[in-house]
Amino acid sequence: MRIINCGLMLGILAACSGQAHADDNVTTEIHSLKAKLKELQQRVDSEARKTRQGEAQAKAVQLPASYKALAADPCAAGKVCYKGVTLTFGGWVDLTGVYRSRNLASDTGSVYNFIPYQQSRNFNIPETRFSARQSRFSVLAEGNADADTHLAGYGEIDFEGAAQTASSVATNSFNPRMRQLSLELDRSDLGLHFLAGQSWSLNAPTKSGIDPRGVDAPGVIDFESVPGFLAARQPGLRVWQDIGPEFKLAASVENAQTAFFGGNVPAVGTPAIGPQGVLNPNLQVNLTGPGGSFFNNLNNVGLNQVPDVTVKAAWDPRLGPYKLHVEGWALYRQLSDRFNNANHTYDTGSFGGHIFAELIPKTLDLQLYGSHGVLGRFTATPFPDAAVAQDGTILPLTITAAAVGLIWHATPSLDVYSYAGLEKAKANFANVGTVPFGYGNPLYNNTGCFTENSAGATCNGNTREVRQITAGIYDTIYQGNFGTLKAGLQYSYTQRFAFAGVGGAPKTDDNVVMTQIRYYPF
Template identity: 35%
Template sequence: MRIPSFSMHRRASIAGMLMVCSFLAPACAAWADDDPESLDIMERQMEHLQQQQMALQNDLMAMRQQIARHRAQMGGSSAATGHPLQVTGSGGHVRGGWVPSEGHATAMSVAGTGAEMETRGRMPHIGGRSAPATFEPVDQPTLESVVAHREEDLISHMANNNVGPHNRETVGAQSAGALGSKVFHLGPVSIILGGFFDAAALVENRQVSSGIFNYWNAIPFRDSSNFHTTNFNGDARYSRFSLMARGQLNPHLTVAGFVETDFGASAETTNPYESNSYVPRLRQAYLTLDDSRANTHFLIGQAWTMLTPDRVGIVPRQESLPETIESSILAGQTWSRQWQVRIVKDYLQHRLWTGLSIENPATIYDTTGFGDDLGNGEYALPNGGYAKIGSNGVGLSSATTNYSNEIAPDVIGKLAWDPHWGHYEVEGVVHFPHDRSVINGVGENHTAVAWGVGGSMILPVIPHRLEVRLAGLTGRGIGRYGSVLLPDATLRANGAPALLSSAQTTAGVIAHPNKMLDVYGYFGMQRSGRSYFDEGGNAYGYGNPLADNTGCMTEGSDLNTAALGGCTANIRSVEEFTIGAWYRFIHGQYGTVQAGTQLAYSRVHTWGGMGGAPTTSLSEIFFDFRYLPFQ
């Protein structure tokens, strides 16, 4: 059979395009694994393929029409059979192929940023005398398909810094929100799933009822019986699920939505004796808009704060987070997950990144010496008035949580540099603690200006095998951006915020001896300054030398202060040393199963007061099993 108006040269051109695509798919996968810089090349190749693909679609549709007319003229259909041809959706998803009378089967799968093409069949002989291909049209479109394993984010160009994007199977990537390696399609929208099933446990030498979430402020001193008892706890509440939907608006503009949740929240009805009914909580939920032509990236929603150290560029889900099991991450780690509006631009072939973020504010106050809460965030001042630092939640907010008064969002700026070796960044934040005082019936608002500066670096000592991570942040009034959650401020005599100096740092060595094993060691530290005053024989403020610490070393004084002394014990610093490893003992088409263990030692130092500066410590052993079905 001869197809009218289609020369052998034309058919050879189409077949050649498909053959090029078939060889390109495995090459793309290898490039993404070995050389992150090639992502830029891949993106240009795929944009070119998209244009060719649309032209190919037009040719294929024209061929179908000519075949239909030819069959009508011949009064029958070809006896040859082959795989059907399917053209699906406006995004250009093509599936199908053809089978000539001779030849060998060839499979091809190409995954692009906006359009995916998958063709299976036999390639015709080019330039020979083999019979021409025959086609069998199919009218039913394919609305959903799995195309291939590939990198999740080709839309974000990255320079090769010998650090590279996260390996999905590492726990640092999982903490940041890594997605799976398979892409599902619903018409022109791509769906990528992520998450894992988690079963963790720990043994600790103190009773701290926070599970695998380390709450360092609650580590008991010797005055508490909790100091003298060990504790075991296991749960699955940090099992996680995530989803991203992504659409290609045009060859250069991509929109995506990402959501991530686990069961880390605790309702009033949650109990550890029967149901352990922990409730879902929102970890991340945001929208992104990426323009690969202008090299600009927009994000709005709840995500890791831009102060969190990154691994490459300033890219969502590429935050540099420790591989620890503990869900509170590491003492001294800079992080928060909160609402934000972020704009990022990269320069110099994606090596220089600048970012500006407007983020949701919050202030942690310490009210030592100011007496009990008078109600709804009001604390008594020494002159008879009170300071209003927040309000209890109403409506759909938690009625047992006091939300701080805030006058403006936090403003964060970051500069990141990705040379050929390592990742380096500097950042800064400005925060505006705000409260109101009422003294002798006269009210007054107070606003302070808190600030912080910091930076981080990743040094690939042996690229992709051994790296050193360093990070730090220092300033005044920024304690909440550290894992320990030390206070940002206390109060002055007139009720105005008194900012506390703050510093936090982490250092880590991470090794990947092979694809199955990750080994790590970290040190983290966070510390707080002090601010205080004395009036009427009473001590007010954080770290006051007149604070009562006389009972911190006597068990039972936490319940009988009058007889045995008190234990104010304002924390000066918290240090943590930890080592651990993860082993992926199952890794295949059904996902990854890994096990981890971690040893951690934390030590708490306090500001000196009457009775000295007591210290305490916590030793822990963590165990964890995870199944990652999408990795």
Template identity: 35%
Template sequence: MKSNLKVLASMVLASALVASAQTAKSGVEGSAATRKTTHKARPVRKPAKPSVESQIESLRQDMETQIQMLKQQLADRDAQLQQAQQTAAAAQQAAQQAEQGNQMQQQAAAQTAASVNSLQNAVGDLKTTTKTQVLAVQTSQAKIEKSIESPDAVRFKGVTLSPTGSFLAGETVYRSKATGGGLNTPFGAIPLPGQPQANYSEFYGTGRQSRIALLAQGKLDNMTIGGYYEADFLSAAATSNNNQSNSYSLRQRQMWAQAALNSGWTFTGGQMWSLATETTKGLQNRSEILPSTIDPQYAVGFVWTRQYAFRITKDFGRKIFFGVSAENPQIASVAGHNFPSNLIVGQAGNGGGLFNPLANYASNAAPDFIAKVAFEPGWGHYELFGISRVFRARVYPNDLSSVAANNNSTGAYNDDAVGGGIGGGFRVPTFHKRLDIGAKGLWGDGIGRYGSTGLPDTTVDPGGQLALLHGFSALGTLEAMPTTRLNIYANYGTDYAFKRYFMNSAGKEIGYGAPTFVNTGCDKEPLPGAGGYAPGGLANCTADTKDLQEFILGYWYDFYKGPKGRLRQGLQYSYFQRFTYPGVGGAPKGTDNGFWTSFRYYLP
């Protein structure tokens, strides 16, 4: 800065000197001109001429003044520059602050947008939650109103009581040949051509199949406990008849208690459908697959009993189910001819023990044991099971003369025979669940009791020992559901008992289905007795039943099915064939046709 001032001062001084010189010259020239002029004019007094020193001093002062002015200007400029720099710095700082503020504003705006978005989402979630809660409250309110106005079950001290399964029925049956069985068909009593019943029909109307049911359930932390009661009026007391009031006694169908654990184990004890009966859901009680018939004897070939049992089942992931049960045993019948008289199989009921004195009760060595496994892979239901049975008779091998002479029963013993069989079944939905196809069956020794016909379990050999009969039962089913109200069903089934006979020491055949048995009187109606007023009984007609076959076609139509229950009507037709073993005189065959109607109201 100082060097610049010096240069500037030198330039100013040089300029002043040049200007002085020019001024002096111009002064001289001016003086000459003046002299020429004044030569003509009035003389004027000349001012005193300044000296060089004074001029230099004046120049120096001017220069100092200018220098001071320049210094001042430079100082002002420096100040202005400094101020400008400060202003620029302040502006830059303000710009930075503004930029920071802008960034903060952008961040704040982003945060605000995020907060707004979050708030909007929260509001949306709140609306959804509120809507869901409103729907839940409305649903809960509707359920409460429904439970009050039309409850599915009645609550009693924490236990739910439901009458679901109960219905009221008005039903009829017509058979072209009489069996005397009422609504229930005694399949083994299909009359042969020579029997009087084969020459007239029968018709009955009744409400006896009306059913009373009650399911009780109480939920605990780890299980559900409860039981089930079911009864109808298909039982006849000694005073029951069709004369006037048609009063028939209440009959026990099912009565059992149950504990169903959350782990999949279920324990059930009481009277129930046998584990051999096919089910629809695992091995659960009350899910049995019964033929859709009106006939309470169901269908020929249907494998079932309803009896005491204690059952244990396990559910493995709702795909595989396993169960075992110990069930009440009973010999259905000991059939055959020319039996020796040296054995006892059961005895008549003792009224003091609350048994029917007109029925025979076998003295069994052990319960019937059944084991079953069921599969539900996702399409259909499949089952496989086995039955183990033990039969008992008391045998006296001594002849009558020895017994009389010794006055004792030396050598008498209990004869136990082990039987059983294997069975299975399946049911699958087809055509978009419009048609169900099913089949079931049982094959084994001494299993006649488990077939719906109740064919004999055993015969007797010449020594008085039990000789189990081989047999099987099979039933095929088609069920079509063309509409939600209409169910059409068709069944074909058979119960079969194989023949078994022996030759005794007298050369006479003994047992069941022997070809030497006489059937000559099976096709002719006997002459009346008692002066022509009493029907005669068949003579010379052994006719051991080989198998029963039944073809069934029927439908159910629901007039109404909803929260108020179900109102339905049904019609069933059955064609029966009873085949016998051939003997002397041929193999007689009995046929029959049956028609049933039903009008029912089911409780919801």
């Protein structure tokens, strides 16, 4: 019996020992599984963070709307696709009617610096004309080289060219001219963009971001736009960087040219020699009669040695339903001439800015323009960039320009607009004895500016300031499957003021009425 009891006791002890060992193994496995689960959770959390960061970076990079549409539908309605390239056609057929109270002998662009004084017969002669030369054609070719690289080529022409064969007497054979022709490269992963070719200058205003092809110009019919709006189309190189979804920084180098004032004239009582007759014969400000490099040999080419350099910042803050665009720019230009067998240069700096704002969403828009510096060739007047003294000293002309516009979208099809603008020059001159040089010199002879066809009298009348008020309407007559038909009517009143000289300070004005019919087939 004792033997049996001992055996039972040993069996019970062995069973209990085995059960304890099994429980230890289960506990160990549970701890191991928990550790692996924790490690797996950490990996999932890490991948989720990376995904969120990638989505945030993708949102920060704003691609042009055309690229977004291209990604969504590589051949959307209204586009043509060829070998992976999407073509978008644009442009319009235009007929503009012009009436001016003063005869500028100009087409659809009113050159405000040519508004005649009372001395000219044209002061008392109005002009009326029709023109189809604002008709325009454009094509945008775009494609994706890879997931992050986008390419776009853009070309645009109108018929504002006027070669020697152009004539409005019989055939009205005005020739096409290149407006824009450029290549754009966008890297969406870097938020970096490049442009090469001819486009609007970087100091031209835009409506959002850094727009390589568009410009936020006053919506007027007059091809010369509104005083205070500065712009040019130039060949050059541009680069810009997205800094988040709202801020952009850009820089460009562009083709340089200088418009020198050629009106250095003798004082009252001195012989009436030609405009350059009193300049030192050893002075050269332009390369005249080029033509060996495909330039028209009747045009002058500036002696520029370095390109224009522009930097620009653009900000598009998010303000709920309101759109706001603010930009500012700075421009470096170098003016050059040659005198007494030596080159001379003058470095200049200019600055400006632009605001586009929706005061009432989809109803009332505001445009503001402002600039200051050596900007003559960019102005609507246009002003010269500089004059010269007899010893070759460059006399740069400082321009102050500003404009404001309100656009009321009265109905979905009708816009009503109004603008006011001015451009003003600061005189810069020098004298050699009694012979005046420069621009706005008070010794210049203005005695003949006030009487029509005044015999033997002179009217120099250097423009000091141009002011304008403009108002108009633009209506969409038809919009549907066959395109869009629009029509507009505009009135502008422009004043031209001259610097005071011997005999006084002449001034003149012009009343201009324009009409326009445009058909947009694309």
